[in-house]
Amino acid sequence: MSFGENCCNVLITFHGILIADAMSFKMDAQSYRDLNVFTDGSGSDPIVQLFRWTKTIGGKEMIRDMMGKPSSDIDFLNRRKEAIQYFYDKKIVLEVKAEQLDLIEHYLKFNKAHSRNNILDALVYFIQKRSGSDYYTISSGLLHLIRLLKYLSGFTEILLTEDAPEHLKAIGQRIGQVLELDQLKVARGWNRKRLRFYQLSRLDHACRGKLKSEIKALLLLVYELDAFETISNTARTKGLSFPVYSGANEVKVSLTGLFHPSIDQAVKNNLALEKGENITFLTGSNMAGKSSLLKSLSLAIYLSHLGFPVPATQMETTIFNGLLSTINLPDNLNQGLSHYYSEVKRVKEAVSTLLEQERMFIIFDELFRGTNVKDAFDASLLIISELSHVHNSIFFISTHIVELADELRRFENISFKYMDTFFKEGKPVFTYQLKEGVSQERLGMYIIEQEGIIEIIRQVSKKTIGLSLS
Template sequence: MHIDNITLKDLSVFTGQVNVFDLINRSTTHLGTRQLRHFLTHPTRQYEVLIQQQEAVQYWMRHQDVWPEVISNGTMVMLREFFESNDGLHYKPSSWLFSLDATIQKIFNKNAYSLLQFSVMHLIDLVKGLAAFNAIEDEHTPALVLQAQETFAHLLREPICREMLDMNEHTALRKLMHAGYNARRGLKKYMTTVFDQFAHMDAWFGMAKATLDLGFVMPEISNEQDIKLQARQLFHPLLQQPVSYDIGLGQEQYMLFLTGANMSGKSTLLRSLGLSALLAHIGMGVPAKAYAISFLDGIITNMQVEDNIFLGESYFFAEVQRMKLTAQKIQQSNRHLVLMDELFKGTNVHDAYECSKAVIQHLLLHKSNLLALSTHLYELYEELKHEPGILFRYCETVIDPTGNYRFTYALKEGVSNDKIGFIVLKNEGVLDLLTYKKDNAGSV
């Protein structure tokens, strides 16, 4: 699935003081963290691979309690250095010169010698941890986990690894040095693949832990021709007290037309749709009670467009360019989720109305995509109310006769023309601050 940096930014995946990546990253090492980042920036474009990744996450949901904590982030950092550096011991373990050289190193290069000893202990931890991975019993071990286990098995079949399974901190120092000497020369050829497979396992474990800890649900992902997104009690995971939504888009109604006052929750709903789709497409759980989605070719957002003063581009031109890219994407392939928040904010109301109407009417021609648009231009309803492909919803604001208002954030059927902009301006005292005061007249 394709996703670009603008969409990742619009969805607060990596940016912001509070972001999605920090929320879901439960990996135990930097290798797993890096792999999770790769999953989010480069979701697989193959349905079969996605299902396999989902199965790998579900596997670790079943086995959270047996993750081998003996493999720490420090273990992976030390071992990468261990296999890339020279230990300074130049003789074979069978040679009497090895013991002499080790003694000399211990006396005259204590720091390097201690580091070598420390690294060997981490290697023992790795070997024992990988053995624990392969000892997990599960009749339904998924293909990707089996692939990782086979990689670990190749390493564990080496004689030096079998010896290390019986070693610990009480093992004689000379035996540890022998083990380190043999391991560096005999196991290095395995380590790139082992680290890579461990990174995947760590990422899947972290995704499984986040799914369980955050109360997410594993989504149903289909590859059928008819496109859909069906969610029950969908919520935004970054909010402390989120309001949930029931929403359904599909072959019959494939565009959401969302209205409501400022701050009523429109943008939050759009971001919830985008985030849930992205998380589903990396194989982990999503913030909902039930969720089903088609395998998508991509997610495209038009939400926080930025102008470019260095190129002399206005905000409106930047909006048009982003919409142009959106059009190109859905022309190249179907099955996108397109999220649009307040189109054409960079121009006057009349232009925004005409541009929005034209874009919506053309987008409706692309029935194999899922589309969601939020807007203040409720007048568009009269132009679009007879379009069968549009689902009309609004985010509720309760306004009493005195002008007081409150947001329920509830999603209702229909269209809203609620306007609270002037009320907010007045309540915040802006007009009072701008009121001309006679007392200040003489000070000018």
């Protein structure tokens, strides 16, 4: 049974649960790995773990499913965001337990024949089975179901208040429809800790029979509510905020206080990307924080296209049609490809997407690092120069080749930013602050000197000379 379809035919809710339509958001496996959404192979906690404190297994699975389906549907995103934000603002608590839902799920999956619907057969079944595990599975599952029904009958009042967002009202109405089904309405009035044999038989006959799909749909709604509460709690504990979506056609992103939620005491940065400057050329020394900034930015774009809160104090964004990143590009040894050739293929994948999709958000970290400096310079200059003519997407490109800036200044839509580093008392200070301009700091030789590599080589040289003379 399906409920709720808006007038524009772009959003469908099935059993009250938001389902994105064909307006999907393009994001490939490489981008998911770059952001460490589910795993990046490093062993560090993935982003999905930020939302792990659900009360139910179904709620956890619901969040994971949501995170695999970003959307470019502004109506869909606003509806989900508003639902989560309502939980956040009202500090709503869903008082359910994993054990309760697990027992109900186990009961519904119980593959023995359901009880008979007449008193005589019910009595025979009760006499035969009352001491067995089958009877316990049925009775405990139904008792927990009745408790859940009673609780939800009160909880739906929160979802149906006048100021509640439309999606929560739709969930409340759908739950109400299930609660008013005859057998379930009667069961809600029972106050016994144990069911009489004929009550159990009739209710089991209905719940594992004609009402089974309705009860499963009800559980999905509970899991969705659990997901909303969990996401709102993460927003509170991690200092996330709710994005504002722009319906304008021109590309634009404005971020205040951007940070990475997995970094303790992360430095926050402000960033504004607009159509007039839709390409950002990012420089900075080693360890200055370029990759972390790119991951933070990518994560904000990604989470905003889930309808989730984002790691920033404020965010306003155009609705993009996809996010492609190249931050941790692996060597493709199985196919015998060099790192440089893997980079070239990745750039081809990204620009080919532009033939199919407008309003893409594309990130290249250390473009063409896998080749010599001369080829890297020429290739980067060529690619960035050509991308400067594409105005309906945003590009964020980092590099160590600061000399490119002199060649790129002739393009009005390229902005130059760098991660600030300076020396104090002979030692580098990393501020992790994003600033306007091009980095002038060079840390490569400093790091080599600090590691004592030259001294080790000289010691090896002396040892070799000594051995040759002996």
